[in-house]
Amino acid sequence: MMITKIYANTEVDQAAAEIKLGELVAFPTETVYGLGADATNEQAVKRVYLAKGRPSDNPLIVTVSSPEMAAEYIEDFGSYGQKLINDFWPGPLTLVFKIKPGSLSSAVTGGLETAAFRMPENEVTRKMIELAGVPIVGPSANSSGKPSPTTAQHVFHDMEGKIAGILDDGPTKVGVESTIVDLSIDSPAILRPGGVTLNELEDTLGVKVLSDQHKVGAKETPKAPGMKYKHYAPAAQVLIVADKDWPQALEWAANQKEKVAMMALSTTLENSQIPGNVVTYDMGADLTSATHRLFDGLRHFDNDEPVNWILACSFKEEGLGAAYMNRLKKAAGDQFFKAKID
CATH class of the missing domain: 3.40.50.11030 (Threonylcarbamoyl-AMP synthase, C-terminal domain)
Structure with a gap:
């Protein structure tokens, strides 16, 4: 069984080195802990699904250290995207964009022509991504369907022996995952509510934001996590x-x-x-x-x-x-x- 090491926040360079090697490393954000792997390494990404026990048609969020890193994969931020990035990045807001053809593996996108991007507030994680030199996928670092982890100890409970390491930066602040907004369609739509509220989004954009887009059909591929399968459930x-x-x-x-x-x-x-x-x-x-x-x-x-x-x-x-x-x-x-x- 793999030994899962817990890295202190001063050991971010070692965590980044693991990402470069194609290993899986859990990382802190202001919302919950994520499970990181090189988003450009298809084999590493597939191992994330295995570690979580996650359905492969459930797309993964691409976590970046800067808007410039995200721009390498996105066709166009558009005016709405640029406004939201200016106001809420870094922070608990994930944005779904159309991506450049072939820029990301279907293992990341779930076979869609879109992908979700997020730039977290946590400086330790942004530093790890910067040192790794690649964006990372970032689903929550828990067994699929179970409550999301808000401490490194929660991650260790679910992922011990399954991943190379956990970058520990203490408990998270927000406690629930980021708001996800779909910008790949004509009207902005919330796919998952989170720390950035509907009113805040509408104040920034100056237009109505759709807010009832949280579920998809059984045969439909979701554009973002949390829309289709059972989530966050304890045994009780x-x-x-x-x-x-x-x-x-x-x-x-x-x-x-x-x-x-x-x-x-x-x-x-x-x-x-x-x-x-x-x-x-x-x-x-x-x-x-x-x-x-x-x-x-x-x-x-x-x-x-x-x-x-x-x-x-x-x-x-x-x-x-x-x-x-x-x-x-x-x-x-x-x-x-x-x-x-x-």
Whole structure:
């Protein structure tokens, strides 16, 4: 079995050397940890699918250190692309462009004539890409379908023995993956909500951005990750709980024979009568902290304190709440706790 080394953020040159050799190295971003391989090395890219157990028609994001690196593969940024790059790169925004014919392997694009590009805020990762001299593919560094990793330890749990190394730069900041916007069509469209919100995109572009493009059909190849297959799901069944339904959800939990997990805001935990068989995870004070902690909480009840049921708090699907609920709904398979109506 391969030995997976954890590189400190001062050892970025060693991580870059592994990428040059065609090895896989997990890397930090401001959103989640990604799984990196030379995007121009088809064999290395194919090994990413194997390491993750990921369907090969699910395209990979191309992660770059600069707009200039991305321009080598893209036909034209266009006015919308240039505006979004100016305002949000580096940052948690991925942009889908038409690419130059033959510039990237179908292993990267899923056989499409488009590819998704991202320039992360994390300086350590940008330095690694710069030293490697090539863009890298960057799907989340977890087993396919499982909650995304927000620490190097999460990556090690899923990828030990499967990849050469993990570049450790501490916990991520945002906690959910980047917003993905399709610029390969006439009207900009959000394919996956994330840290950059609909309002921010429309303010920059001055036009309406489509925001209901998150799913594709069973036989359709998605333009971006997270649109087709089950994502972010722990072993336990997740039930989404509306604020008003917590009393009944906890009453239901008390009647279960096994432990039930409760992922809720601090105020909810403080003001609830929590049964003895319910274990809790504090999601913090607000939506921002809850988004940051979502994947960590799901992983906690997968790896550290296994349960069969997870009750998780919900938010309005607007602003950052759209990104939070997008991930939570996928983790839950769209299952909500249904309170009984008297």
